[in-house]
Amino acid sequence: MSSVTNNIENLLTQPYGCGEQNLMNLAPDIYLLKFLLVTGTATDDSKRQAKEYIEKGLQTQLQFEHGLTGGYSAFGTNDKVASLWLTSAVARVFAQLARLNNEYGNIIDTNVSDAITRAKHFMIYSQNKNGSFTENGIVFHPDMQGGSAEGEALTSYALISLVEAVGVTNGVSRPTTVTWNQKAITLAADYLASRISFMNDPFVVCITTYALHLAKHQSKDSFFNKMEQIAINEDVYKYWESSQKIPDNTVFQMSAPTSALSIEATSYALLTYILRDNSNEARLPILRWLISKRNPNGGFISTQDTIVCLEALSRASVGMYKPGDYSAIVTISYSGADGKAQSIMANINKENENILQRIDIPYQNNAPSTVFVTANTANGGSGPSTVIFDVGLQYNIKGETLANCFKMWHILQEFGTRLEMTITIMALSENATSMSILDVEIAAGYTVDLEEVATNNSQISRVDPYNGKNLIMYFNSGVVNNNGSSVTFNMYATSGSLTKAYPRSYTFYDYYFPNCRQTNIYTLDTTPTCTKVPKFSVCPYVK
The missing domain is CATH 2.60.40.690 (Alpha-macroglobulin, receptor-binding domain)
Known part of the structure; x- marks a missing residue:
């Protein structure tokens, strides 16, 4: 989680002017704060900063609600109709914050209970008679409609949010409301269970499997088996690849080539593993793959895959965290452009475990061609243990970037x-x-x-x-x-x-x-310019 800790303000290099982008800023703060509190590594400064960010994010998010209807949309009342999908996302994040507040004594001043209740009611009133959900607002995330007209993915997403929201509001609801809540959850879960033979896309299968595990539905094991059958095991990685194709020529990327939906699908699979209490060894190949897709700022491709993936990574990190001092020395070795051997060491210990350590390796004249990384315990302890590191290549692009889109x-x-x-x-x-x-x-x-x-x-x-x-x-x-x-x-x-x-x-x-x-x-000037001057020649336009 250190890359998130050190880049919380720079997770995505995108503007933050709509309801979903604001939620993107809010959710990681909540996940990070929970990680710090659960592991006991929170400092007064980190709690103060997280609280400041969360309070600001909550006040901004509430501005995108349509009056007091409980529905949210990307541009608030500027949109004619509220979005079921964004409302579900808001309810889910707000519920996670409310649960954190309940566990750690109201560390956030803003009370979101009423907002959660309104959002929950909006979702339930939007539910179809067969238990499914459809989007009547503007669909900004079209793949949430899933691989069929019924939209199993959207129904799964709404079910996840309902379970989260009901979990923090049932205690203050009347008995009739509790029954109404549970009926909506059961209806959605039964609908999804009936669609198992129609689900083929890995993204739809993964999000549905997680939703049914969260709802504790009797069909969850059948879906888990189906999810496992379509997993890709590759060297030390395990992941689920969406059918969404990456354009062949989108070569300039912030992270390793993949689709946002593949990251999101694999994140839901990891969340399912956590709910099933699978071992850390079973989760590790999934963790490796997800971490390999991070961009230099700790985020991923789009907002939604970043939100879901950070939730999965933070929860997995809590499960893997050990309070003892497991110090390690990581050694990076390579030969530079001058042919000389270089060696740099990084110490990881209890004092700096939440600090992201960066080592810059200059790349000149195609060197180094190979970087060697070794890790050893610093206190003589025996393994096995795991050290996770990223290798990132950053470069500038000359001229225009083109895509066939x-x-x-x-x-x-x-x-x-x-x-x-x-x-x-x-x-x-x-x-x-x-x-x-x-x-x-x-x-x-x-x-x-x-x-x-x-x-x-x-x-x-x-x-x-x-x-x-x-x-x-x-x-x-x-x-x-x-x-x-x-x-x-x-x-x-x-x-x-x-x-x-x-x-x-x-x-x-x-x-x-x-x-x-x-x-x-x-450019405002039509005067020709030289972008490259041949050897032993001159640019005729240089004055």
């Missing part, structure tokens, strides 16, 4: 001290995007009028507050399709000293499939 272009015109820019995005497949984001670097010496941007572009759901550098615009699901969608905005000069030749970029990506990302470059 979108076609994107712009028109830039100058009108005195005003620049008018139109950006057009077209999906290259028949599948429209889910929630998507356009992030535009604003030229130096210029600013934008956010109210004007929102007024002139009705297809935009939200514009983030301007930070002086980037204009960030959100699009609802389906807005960007193969017919194309355009936005037009003005940049207004604020100073007389403008660096027109300096290139800027704009990036568009699908929020739930961030590997589908494209970056284009724009």
